[in-house]
Amino acid sequence: SIQVRQKVVQVDPKEEDDFDRELRALMQESIESRRSDLRARPALNMTIPMNVSEGIRDHPRAVEGESGEETVDEEGVSGALNNKVRVKVLVKRGNKQQTKQMFIPRDSSLVQSTKQQEAAELEE
Amino acid sequence: EETGEDENYEFGKGDFTEHACRYCGAQNPACVVRCNVPSCRKWFCNSRGNTSGSHIVNHLVRAKHKEVCLHKDSPLGETILECYNCGCRNVFLLGFISAKTESVVVLLCREPCLSVNALKDMNWDLSQWCPLIDDRCFLSWLVKVPSEQEQLRARQVTAQQINKVEELWKTNPDASLEDLEKPGVDDEPQPVAFKYEDAYQYQNVFAPLIKLEADYDKMMKESQSKDNVTIRWDVGLNKKRVAYFVFPKEDNELRLVPGDELRLRYSGDAAHPTWQSVGHVIKLTAQEEVALELRASQGVPIDLNHGFSVDFVWKSTSFDRMQGAMKTFAVDETSVSGYIYHHLLGHEVELQVVRNTLPRRFGAPGLPELNASQVFAVKSVLQKPISLIQGPPGTGKTVTSAAIVYHMAKQGQGQVLVCAPSNVAVDQLAEKISSTGLKVVRLCAKSREAVSSPVEHLTLHYQVRHLDASEKSELHKLQLLKDEQGELSSSDEKKFKALKRATEREILQSADVICCTCVGAGDPRLSNFRFRQVLIDESTQATEPECLIPLVLGVKQVILVGDHCQLGPVIMCKKAARAGLAQSLFERLVLLGHKPFRLQVQYRMHPSLSEFPSNSFYEGTLQNGVTINERQSTGIDFPWPVPNRPMFFYVQMGQEEISASGTSYLNRTEAANVEKIVTTFLRSGVVPSQIGVITPYEGQRAYIVNYMSRNGSLRQQLYKEIEVASVDSFQGREKDYIILSCVRSNEHQGIGFLNDPRRLNVALTRARYGIVILGNPKVLSKQPLWNGLLTHYKERECLVEGPLNNLKQSMVQFQKPKKIYS
Ligand SMILES: [Zn+2]
Ligand SMILES: [Zn+2]
Ligand SMILES: [Zn+2]
Incomplete structure (x- = not known):
């Protein structure tokens, strides 16, 4: 095998500033267009389907049938369980709700509430 | 230094699988997403390569595309990312939230769904909305970042190449990176030279550059139309209508200045006809309001306040004059x-x-x-x-x-x-x-005659009005008539103009x-x-x-x-x-x-403050025309870490973030500490007009103004009187005390505006009596000049951290500065 020297990443500051400006312009335009579009005030449709919440309560580590992920993480399931948390991602296919399983890092801010919930479960 | 396997090192052959990253060729299905814009449908990976954002983010930004789809073999399967509630597919607005009590997460858009109040009552935790794109990369647990090995084997594509290929895709969507090498793609204008054969060659070089700048300026200003503008009406001393309103500005982008022309429009309703008028900006208020003096005096819908539109009226005058001068x-x-x-x-x-x-x-x-x-x-x-x-x-x-x-x-x-x-x-x-x-006669542009000037009495338009104010003077009579009525009959107007021209000439000649x-x-x-x-x-x-x-x-x-x-x-x-x-x-x-x-002799800065700029920008030649004693803040009790050295670098570790307008940056920790420093100055007897807060970012500028007026512990008015401005707008000016908030604090994106040594020079040389710099040394020290500045402060025991009333020497480690290749 050959030694490959890793390149020092050099970002041209001009390109950098320029990219920065375009990203910010895109963000602004996105936010503004949504704000001014009054039709984009949707009715709420955010209830968690019963089967999802029940599924979790009954089998906290259950494997969802339609999910493609359990062992995709190269660290393996045990590794994944150590520094990652299993969550269900709720998506809509047309009007149908579906859940997909994923592992997200334990230190993600998203996990904070989930962690608290787990702690509560352990105490039970 | 890293080692890597080099088995099938075959980048750049163009025979990638369909879902390979169009920039670098990475093809792990867990690492790529497809741009979901129908005319595009290209795949990109989530690695940064040699750029500050991941390839997919680079593409979305450069192409202004906003929707993506995951690969069928990725953890979520073939899924278009969209808001669970409203279906919004703009990835720049999406983020995850989780349920309060379940291990369930959904994608939710930031605008409007995240701000819908009813959601708060439901089972969702809105406090931890986690943006899909973070630090210019998709969340790596959703779209993986290719491993170091994978990245090393991929094509090493630069930001310039990305830019060019994106430009090329606009006309030829199937083009590849190799096509960039072909001639004709890159039509950069001829660069400036040191010497020119003659003035024609000079003109040949500069005329196209001025044209480019003019076209860009025009495009940008004309795209700045704003709808739903709210107006506050007033009448000026000259009896002309003045409209006050807020017209947001961006860093380094459109800066309104007095004299600019704007068009104000109302599209009409049952009770009001369609209306429009052009006017001149006469001032910008401290509250960021624009004051526009309208040309029209009749038919202005002053009973209305809402629903107006504002356009920029672009004028080619300055560019025409440059072209004219070259000719x-x-x-x-x-x-x-x-x-x-x-x-x-x-x-x-x-x-x-x-x-x-x-x-x-x-x-x-x-x-x-x-x-x-x-x-x-x-x-x-x-x-x-x-x-x-x-x-x-x-x-x-x-x-x-x-x-x-x-x-x-x-x-x-x-x-x-x-x-x-x-x-x-x-x-x-x-x-x-x-x-x-x-x-002396100060000649102002016609459009700026209504703009107040500190040398009013020297201006040509003032002198014309006051040269011959005797009762008999025809010009004076017509002027009074015009002031009273707002306009003149066409024959009087003609006479008025001719008389005015003659008087102007007379004054200019003398x-x-x-x-x-x-x-x-x-x-x-x-x-x-x-x-x-x-x-x-x-x-x-x-x-x-x-x-x-x-x-x-x-x-x-x-x-x-x-x-x-x-x-x-x-x-x-x-x-x-x-x-x-x-x-x-x-x-x-x-x-x-x-x-x-x-x-060579500077009369502004305390000698401690001029030392670094002198050594770094002027080969050490700057001498001090003021002594330490002349710049001693007597009676001011401020916690300078070293007596007689009124400066310190205040170490800040808070994160930067994109500001609410989405167009700039802010840093909350720095803003909070700016307020504390300002308050300490004010308590110790410094008056607001002595203090200047400068920052390179408009987002931070606005945030600091707002933060101080809300959270400052002293009278609000005191904070309002403190000037908070950009580094650039402070060029040529000075204050007794300067507080500099650097804002940038991130792993990957560099320090943006702060990179320019000339901007640093300007920022460091505004203060007369003292300076406080707030910034993240870990980030700033990567740049050689900032590294030098930090070292300078550290060696003088002026690099500190901790609460303001108990500052301690900071032991923060600097990073090795990167060499700059230009
Ligand atoms: Zn695209
Ligand atoms: Zn890539
Ligand atoms: Zn939504």
Whole structure:
């Protein structure tokens, strides 16, 4: 095998500033267009389907049938369980709700509430 | 240094699988997403490679595409990312939230779903909305980042290549990176040179650059239309209607200035007809409101406040005048003297001496005594046809310029023309020159006549009104009539205009010195004037063609004043800037070997504050004209870590974030500490007008203003009186105490605006008595100059952290500075 020297990443500051400006312009335009579009005030449709919440309560580590992920993480399931948390991602296919399983890092801010919930479960 | 396997090292062959990243070829299904724009559908990976954002984010930003789809073999399967609630697919607005009590997460858009109040009552935790794109990369647990191995084997694509290929895709969606090598793709304009054969070649180079900048300026300004603007109505002293409203601005983008033209529109309703009027910006209030004086006096729907639209009215005047000046320079032999012609074009010319009798003393009445380097500068320039004077911060540039102009005016060579690119600088100069007793006329653009000026009494329009105010004067009578009625009959208007023109001419002709902006020198009212002697201040902030406008009126002796170590002209069009339009004439002449006279004694900064700028930007030549004692803040009890050294770098570790407008950055921790520092200053007896807060980012500027007025523990009014401004807008000015908030604090994106050494120089040289810098040394130290500054502060025990009332030396480790290759 050959030694490959890793390149020092050099970002041209001009390109950098320029990219920065375009990203910010895109963000602004996105936010503004949504704000001014009054039709984009949707009715709420955010209830968690019963089967999802029940599924979790009954089998906290259950494997969802339609999910493609359990062992995709190269660290393996045990590794994944150590520094990652299993969550269900709720998506809509047309009007149908579906859940997909994923592992997200334990230190993600998203996990904070989930962690608290787990702690509560352990105490039970 | 890393090692990697190199088995099938075959990048750049173009035979990637369908879902391979179109930039780098990475093809792990867990690492790529497809752009979901129907005309695009290209795949990109989530690695940063050699750029600050991941490839997919680079593509979305450059192509302005906003939707993506995951790969069928990825953890979520083939899924278009969208808001669970409303279906919004704009990935820049999406983020995850989780349920309060379940391990369930959904994607939710930031606008409007995240702000829908009813959601708060449901089972969702809205406090931890986690953006899908974070630090310019998709969340790596959703779309994996290719491993180091994978990245090493991928094509090493640069930001420039990405830019170019994205440009190419607009016309040829199937193009590959290899196509970039083909000629014709890259039509960069011809770059500027040091020397030019003749003025035609000069024009051939600069005319396309000015055209590029003009086109960009036009496009940008005309795209700045705003709807749903709310108006507050008022009437000005001249009885004209004034509309007040908020017109958001961005960093480095559109900056409204007094004199700009805007169009105000109302599209009409049952009770009101469609209406529109053009007006001039007369001022920008501290609350960021624009005051627009309308041209129309009749039919203004002043009973309405909402639903107006505002457009920018772009005018080509300044660009036309630059093009005109270049043409004159080429075709009119008398436009500049032969010596100056050749010198400007970089030709070798035998040194010429201007045979002027030198005055016995070089100071001028009404001005402070000159120091040795100032006297030397005045003396030398008076006998040279072309001179450069470099004035580092606080070295008395304006006084020196005024003294030079005084002596030139006394030489009897005719009227002297004095210019600068900015109105502020022209006003300052006009005032100083006027104090020597010379007759000064300040010529303002017609569109700025309603803008208040600190030298009102010197302006041409003021003098026209007050020259002959006797009862009998026809002009005066017509003026009064016009003021009363708002307009005149067409025959009276004709008469009024003719009388006014004659009076203007009379006043201009009787002046010793005429002051205007560089662009103002192209005013038709000066077209029949000739000026042999021209002084241009702040010339390092003007583009070459801009500088040429005052020169082609017959110049034989020119003095360019400026400082090429401070910020140069602002060029909005990248292409034009890359080609060298941002380089001033002053700078080019220096590069050609023309040595500027440098003013060497600074009278602004406490000697501790001038040390670093002197060493880093002026080869250590800056001497102090003020002593430590003269800059001692007596009676001010402020916790400077080292007595007699009124400076410290206050270590901040808070994160930067994109501001609410989405167009800039802010840093909450720094803002909170700025407020604490300001409060401490105020408590210790410093008054608001002595303090300036500067920051390179508009987002932070606005946030600090807001934060201080809400959270400051003293009277709100005190905080309102404190000037918070951008580094750039502080150039040429000073305050007793400066607080600099650096804002940038991130792993990958670098330090943006702070990279420019000239901006750092400006930021560090505004304070007279003391400076506090807030920033993240870990991030800033990567840049060599900042690393030097941090080391300077550390060595002087002025690098501190902790609460303001208990500052401790910081032990934070600096990063190794990266070398800059240019
Ligand atoms: Zn696309
Ligand atoms: Zn890639
Ligand atoms: Zn939504």
